[in-house]
Amino acid sequence: MAIFLQSLISGVLIGGVYALIGIGLTIIFGVMRVINFAHGDLMMIGMYLTWNLFQYFHMDPFMSIVVGIPAMFLFGGLLQKVFINRVLGALPQNQILLTIGLGLIMSNAVMLVYTSDYKILTTRYSSDSFKVLQSVVNPDKYERLYDKGNALVAEALAGKGGNAAELLAKADKKYEEALKVKPGQFRALANWGASLASLARLRQGEEAAALYARADEKFAAAAAIEPGDIDILCNWAIAYASRAATAGPGADSLYEKAYEKFKEGEEARPDSYDLFNAWGATLYRQALIKQGAEADRLLAAAWEKYRVALDAKPVEEGAEPVDTEALANKPPAEIRAALDQVYGKFPFAPRLKPDKRDAGISVSTPLAISFVITVAITLLLYWFLMKTDTGQAIRATAQDREAAQLMGINVKRMSILAFGMGASLAGTAGALVSPTYYIFPQIGGTFTLKAFVITVLGGMGSILGATVGGIIIGVAESLGAVYISAGWKDVVVYVLFLLVLLFKPSGLFGKSRV
Amino acid sequence: MLKIEKLNFSYGDLKVLWDIDLEVKQGEIVTVVGSNGAGKSTTLKNISRLVKPSSGALTFNGTDLSKLEPHQVVELGIVQVPEGRKIFPEMTVLENLRMGSYIKSSRGDRSANIDRAFTLFPRLKERANQLGGTMSGGEQQMLAIARGMMANPKLLLLDEPSLGLAPLFVRFIFDIITEINKQGVTILLVEQNVFQSLRISHRAYVLETGRVVLSGTGEALLNDEHVKKAFLGM
C-alpha cells in the first residue's frame, strides 16, 4: 500500500511536467496540424538555458522560468516564422522531416557548444524530500494512534512555546485510544508513562500527584512486560526524582524509589551512560536539600556515578578520552563545584525513545515545487485560451482555419503564437526537471516520444486530454518501474500508446479539440 | 462599393473563373445565381482573399484588395458567411459570436451586437451555451449569419444561406437578409434558390461555368426566358 501510494504520487508529480510537454505539442498540432518532432529538443534547450542561468547568474532553476518563458517564446515564434510557416500546406511527411531536421540542428549545435557530457544542476534542495499522508499509509489503527501520540510528545518536548501541556494532554488521549485498540503494548505504555510524567511536571499539587500516580501505573505495566528495559527504568526513576523535587518532606522516600529503579537498571546494563548520568544527577539533587556529612556523602556518591557514566560514554571522534581515575579522590568542595557545573541544569524530564518507523510517503521537494508551478501554468493557460480574445482566436484557428480567417483573425500570427507557446511550455518543462534530471544534448528524443504518447493518449489537439494524458503516463511509468521493472517501464508506455492508437485513435477523451 | 473587373482564377491547371465583372453598390442586395460548380463560392473566396486570383482587379470603396491578407479584408468591412456555415464546433454559441467581433473596431459594440443577434434569432439565446458542433443545420445557419453580423460589416457576403433548410426556414432566412439590408448592410448573396433570391435582390448576375452570362435587376432576371428555363423549371 505504501509503495503503491509512493509511486502513484511521484508518478502524478512527474506527470505534471509531462502534461506541460504534451500541452505544448498539442497546441502546435491543433493550430497547425504539424507534429513537432523537435519538441523534446525545445525542452532540452530550456534545460540548458536554465543551467546557464544557474551556473553563471546563480539564478534558481524555478525562478529562471521568468526568463525562460519569454526567451523560449521568441525562439519558438522565430522557428515558426522562418521555417514551419513555409511547409504549412506541404505534405505531412515533409513537415515531419523538417521538424526532425530542426531537432537535429538544435541538439547537435548544443553538443558542439557544451559537448555531450552530462551536466548536473545541484541546488540546495535537489535531494530534499518531505513526508505526507502518514495517517493514510499506516493502515494499523493502533500504530496510527501510537505514532500520533509520540509525535505530540516529541513536539511538546521540543517546543519552546507554552502549549506543551495541551499537546501532552492530547497525547494522553492518543495513547489511551491506542491501547484500547491493542492492549498491553510495551512501547505505548512506556511512552505513555513518560508523557504523563512530563505533563505532571507542568502541573501543581493534587493534579500533579494524580498524574504522577498514573505515570507510575503505566511504567509498572510496561516494566511488567519487559522487566529489564533500561529506558523505561531510567524514565521511571527520573519521574520519581522530579516528583521528589516538589514533594517537600516526603522527598527522601521518593528518592529511594528512584534509586531502586536505577539499581534495577544497573543490573540489566551496568554500562549505560544515560542511566548513570541521571543517577548522578538525582543524587546531586538530593544532596542539595541536605547539609553536612549527609550532603557530602550524597555528593561523593553522585561523583562516583558520574565517573561511571563518563566511562560508559562513547568517546566522540577527535575528543580526548576522559581519565576518570584522575578524577577519583577529590576534596568535597571541589566535587561540589564540579557537580554544579555538570548537573546544575540537568533536566529531570523523561525521554522518549523515538521509533524508527518510516511512516508516510516521501515526496521530493523539487518535484513538488515543479508540480505546483505546473498546475499554476496550466490554469493560467486555460484561462488565457478560454477567456481572452487572443486565446479564443487561437482555438478558433485550430477548429477551422478558414473560418478563423473570415473572422478577421490573422492566422499566421496565431501560428506564431501557438508555436511560441508550445516552445515556452516545453522549455518550462525543461527548466522544471533540470534540478532532478541529467542534462545532455540528446535528452530531447525521449521526451519527444513521450510527448507523442501523451498527446495521442489524450486525443491530438485536446489540451484537457494532454493534461490527463501526461498524468497517466507519469503514473504508468512510475508504477511500471515498481511493479514490472525499471527497464521495461518504457515498453509499458509504448504498448499503452499502441493500444490507444489502435482501439481509440481519437484518444481517451474523444475529439475535443483545442 | 465593391468592384470586380476581369477576374480570372484557376485551381492549379483548372481554370474556374473567366473575366468576371461584377459590381455591388452601397445599400444593395446583389445576388449571384448559378448551378453547381459555376464558380460562385470561388468568386466569394477571391473577394475574401482566401485564394489569390491569377489576374483582375478587386477594389472596395477605392481600396485595392490585391495586396491584402484575408483578415485585413475583414477589417475593411467585408465579412463572409461561408458555404457550409463553418461554425467553430468546440465553441459555444456565445463564443462563436464573440469570435465574430474579433476585429478591434467591433469589440466595443460586442454586447450590443450580441443583443441584436439574440433579437434577430431568439433561438440562439436559448442555446447560448450549447456547443456549435451539436446544433442543427438551421441553427448553425442562424449562428453563422449572426456571427457575420458581429463584425459590423459594411458588405456581407452570404454563400448559399438557404442550402439544406426546410422551406419555411428558407423564407425566414430571406426575411432576415432583407431585414439586415434595411439596417444599412450591403449584401452580396450567392444562391441556388433563384426564385427567392431574385425576389429580394436589387440586382443579380447569372454565372455559368465561370463566366457572367446575364445581369440585370432582380425583377428583370425573374422574367428572363433563359433564367426561367435554366433555373426556375418553367
Next chain:
Amino acid sequence: MKTILNKLGNNRGFSPVAISLWIAALAGLALFPQFVDNPYALHVMILFFLSTIMGESWNILGGYTGQYSVGHAAYFGVGAYTTMMLMQYRQIPPWLGMWAGVAVVMVVALVIGSICFRLRGPYFVLASIAVAEIMRLCAVNLKDLTNGAEGILATEIPPFKIGATVVTDFLSKVPFYYIGLSFAVLTIVATMLVQHSKLGYYFQAIREDQDAAHALGISLSFHKNVALLLSAGFTSLAGSFYAIYVGFIDPPTVLALDISVQIVLICIIGGIGTIYGPVVGSLVLVPLSEALRSNLIAQGIFKLGLASEESGVGVFLKENLAHAHALIYGILVVVVILFMPDGVLGFARKLFTARNRGNA
C-alpha cells in the same frame, strides 16, 4: 485514377543509353578494388553501398507505397541481431544467418504491419516509431538473449567455403566490398522490377490516394504488407551486412531512432519514390559525413587558406567539425525540405527542364 496508372506506366522499358550507362558503372565499380587498395577508400565505398541498400529498401515502402515508416531501425536491428546471435552463440556462418535474419524480420514485419497499417498519416509514423522503440528496449532488456546494453562482439568470422575450397576468409575489405556491391545492385534491380510490375502500380496508386485505390478494388492491407515485407527484408540484409562488417552491435548502433531517421534522410535528400534517389542521397551523405568525421573538411579549409589552422576559428573547426556530421545532416534536411522538396534529384531535374524551356 486510370490516368495516374497510365502515367506511371509510361516510363516502362529501358533506353539503350541507360543500359550502357548501367554497364559502364557496374564495370567501373567491379574493377574499382583492382586499382584502389587504399582500405579507407574501400571503407567509404562499402558505407556507400550500405547506405544505398538501406535507402532503396525504405523507398519501396516509403517512396512507392507512401507509408512513411520512421521505424526501419527495427528491421535493420533485428536482422543484425539474428545474424550476430546465430554466429556467436550457434556457430552458424553469417551467409546463412543473414537469410535466417530475413525470415525473422519478415515475421516481425508481419506483426508490425498488422498493427501499424490500421493507421494513416501521422498516426502511422508515430506507431512505426513506437514499435521500433519497443524492439530496442527488448534488445536492451532481454539480456540472456541479446547480451543487453553491452552488445555483441564478433570474435571470429568463419571463412566462406564452397565444398572444401575457401572462397574468402574476410581478412581484407575486398570481400565486403563485393558483397556490398552485389546487395546494392540486388536491391536496385528488385526495386526496378517492383516499380514496373503490376504490384508497383498498385503501390503507387495507394500512395497517390488510398481511398481511390481501395475503391478500385486494390486491397490496401495486402499490398501495404507486401511492400513492407520487401522493404523490411532488404533492410534486414543491410543490418546483417553492417553487423558482420563492423563486427560489433549494440542497441544504440543498430536499433535507435537515429538509424530510422537516417534511413529516411537518405531518400529525402536524394529524392523520394525514385530509383536513383537513394543512390544520390548516399552519394551526398556518405562522403560528407566521412569527410567530416576524418576532419578532411577542416584540412581542406586550411589548405584553401579560408582559415588559418592556428586562429581561433581554425582550432574550433579542427576540434568540432568531426562531431558535426549530425548537425550537417540536420541543416541538409531543412534546406532540402524548404528549397528542394523533391530531393536533389528532383531539384536537378527541375533546373534542367527550366533551362531547356529557357533555351527553346
